[in-house]
Amino acid sequence: MSKLDKEYFDNDETGEKTITFEDPSDIYDDFYAKIYDQLFSTPERISFEKTMIEANALAAWPIAETKILDACCGTSPHSEWLCKTEVDIVGVDISEAMLTRARQKCSRARFYRGDVSRTETFPPKTFSHAMLLYFSIYQFQNPKLVFDNLYTWMKPGGVLVVHLVNPDKFDPILDAASPFVAFSLQKYSKERVMDSEISFDQFNYKSRFIKDKEKEGATFEEIVTYQDPxxxxGNKYRENKHRMFMPSLDAMMDIIASSGFSRHEMVDMVTAGFEYQYLMFFTK
Known part of the structure; x- marks a missing residue:
């Protein structure tokens, strides 16, 4: 256990048992899938993204010609409203536990366990649209490979929407931990606030975002303190460590362009309370 970890736990007694996950295939298990939407998929964020996706990606496409790939879909919060339309929906994720939750939101959608960094996951020119939302792209050490694959899988003229951030300025406090909707503590703090804390019935949740100032790496650490080990x-603590690759906003857009995509629209999410976060729309 690192010094940082000890400082961040409720206590640092050496006798307490801890389980640590660093591989995404281990992190996104049944426990994490159950609390994921409460932590990250707030109604305000989903509603804003829905409105922007409808206006900038779906409006110009006939329903019969629309086939959407929800890449790294997780619990696929957007499939719930997409399911009410007649568009074809396909989701892909590495976690079966997350996919189980996704299937509960839209039974007619098709959800597959797969890896978007593998070219053979889908045939060429399969989708009219693709979504890569909520920090998903930052989980990959080689985002270029992911965008190359998306470009291959999409039809000519197709629309890609990606959630991007300014890694040095966005607010890392989780939406669920913010005291008010569309409120950022960063405006009232001399130093960037990196920590979030949320109380559940049977455990306490804490997270911390750590950005490497000299390099493009970052770590998102989560610590769950169980009331009843x-x-x-027998575990008192559960620790998740997400390793992230977070180049500058301009550098990431250059990577996307190098895969062949053309920038279509840039939507600033500040109006929804998410400063220095963007929905970027690209066309093939």
């Missing part, structure tokens, strides 16, 4: 295989 006996119900969690």
């Amino acid at each position: 006996s119900k969690n295989e």
Whole structure:
């Protein structure tokens, strides 16, 4: 356990049992899938993204010709409203636990366990649209490979929407931990606030975003403190470490362009309370 981890736990008694996950295939298990939407998929964010996606990606396309890929879909919060339309929806994620939750939101959508960094995951020219939302692209050490694959899988004229941020300025406090909707503590703090804390019935959740100022790497650490370790295989703490690759906004857009995409629209999410976060729309 690192010094930082010890400082961040409720206590640092050496006798407490801790389980640590660093591989995404381990992090996104049944426990994490159950709390994921409460942590990250707030109604305000989903509603804003829905409005922007409808206006900038779907409006010009006939329903019969629309086939959407929800890449790295997780629990696929957007499939819930897309399911009410007649568009064809396909989701892909590495976590079966997350996909199980996604299927509950839209039974007619098709959800597959797969890796978007592997070219053979889908045939060429399959989709009219693709979505890569909520920090998903930053989980890949080689985002160029992902965008190359998306370009291959999309039809000519297709629309890609990607969630991007300014890694040095966006607010890393989780939406669910913010005291008010569309409120940022960063405006009232001399130093960038990196920590979030949320209380659940049977455990306490904390997270911390750590950006490497000299390089393009970052770490998102989560620590769950269980009230009753006996119900969690004797573990008092669960620690998740997400390793992220976060180049500058301009550098990431250059990577996307190098895969063949043309920038179509840039939507600033500040009006929804997400400063230095953007929905970027590209066309093939």
